[in-house]
Amino acid sequence: MADQKHFISCKDYLVSGEEFDLFWHPEFEILETKPVPPALDFYYSSDQYISHTDSKETITEKIYQKVKEYMLGKKISWIRHYKTSGKLLDVGAGTGDFLNCARKNHFEIHGVEPSDSARGMAMRKNISLAKKYEELNIKKFDVICLWHxxxxxxxPKAELDKLAGLLEKDGLLVVAVPNFKSFDAEHYKEHWAAYDVPRHLFHFSQNGIQSLFSKQGFKLITKKPLVFDSFYVSLLSEKNSTGSSNYFKAIINGLKSNLKAKSSTEYSSITYFFQKR
Known part of the structure; x- marks a missing residue:
């Protein structure tokens, strides 16, 4: 720990209320969450963990699901610019919506999802997901996606080694992560919802993720901003900081983040497209 500089302390607003520290990684422009709880599953045990649900009960959930539906098409169109078909693996597939969209666009779909409840919801969409990599019956993929x-x-280094082994020689690796150098991150500071400790164990800047992937043998092809993320993250961050959802402030700060990113490129979340060297 001595060689790591403290960056910020954040609270788990979703489950435990506990506080965690973020430290600079000694090698990359990346932040690490400390300590890492031994039983991480507990910290996902919330019906408010939205990526593991198809719920449309609250206003936030309805907005989230509508935006997700729109973005599924955008994500597939980005991928189809490089690959129009083939074997596609979605890691952390959630309830299977992205894979469902990929299937409709002529991809052979496969997915990994550790959450039992999310896999159950995917199964109701006729999408069978593996719980871990070892259960996959395909050894090489043309496209591998990790959406948040x-x-x-x-x-992360071991994960990239594993993914490199699963990817075809000319395959496409698509990775979307939050960016802690965005305006909304700097504005909300310890209340920034995309820190999401301790579920988020690492936090990436553009330089950090590109250095990490380069050292692991990947070449960056292009980047795409996820412009809706700034609004959603700002909405959650407002609740973290004030205790209530302030839609007006969230929209203003989400818009500011995107406008500033037009010149700085520091969007709230960014999708990176890589190929093996």
Whole structure:
């Protein structure tokens, strides 16, 4: 711990109310959450953990599901610019909506999802998900996607080694993560919802993620901003900081984040497209 500089302390607003510290990674421009709880599953045990539900009961959930539906098409169109078909693996597939969209666009779909409840919801959409990599019956994939997954992984380097082994020689690796150098991150500071401790174990900047992937043998092809994320993250951050959802402030700060990012490129979340070197 001596070689790591403290960056910020954040609270778990979703489950435990506990506080965690973020430290600079000694090698990359990346932040690490400390300590890592031994029983992480407990921290996902909330019906408010929205990526593991299809609920449309609250206003926030309705907005989230509508935006998600729109963005599914955008994500597939980005991928189809490089790959129009083939074997596609979604890591952290949630309830299977992205895979369902990929299937409709002529991809052979496969997915990994550790959550039992999320896999059950995917099964009702006729999408069978593996619980872990070892259960996959395909050894090589043309496209591998991690939509807001890498930040949850205990060892990103080991994960990238595993993904490199699963990816075809000319395959496409698509990774979306929050960006702690965005305007909304700097504005909300310890209340920024995308820190989401301790579920998010690592926190990435653009330089950090590109350095990490480069050292693990991947070449960056392009980047795409996830412009809706600034609004959703700002909405959750407002609740973290004030105790109530302030839609007006969230919209203003989400808009500010995107406008500032037009020149700085520091969007709230960014999708990176990589190929093996």
């Amino acid at each position: 997954v890498l930040e949850h992984v205990k060892d």
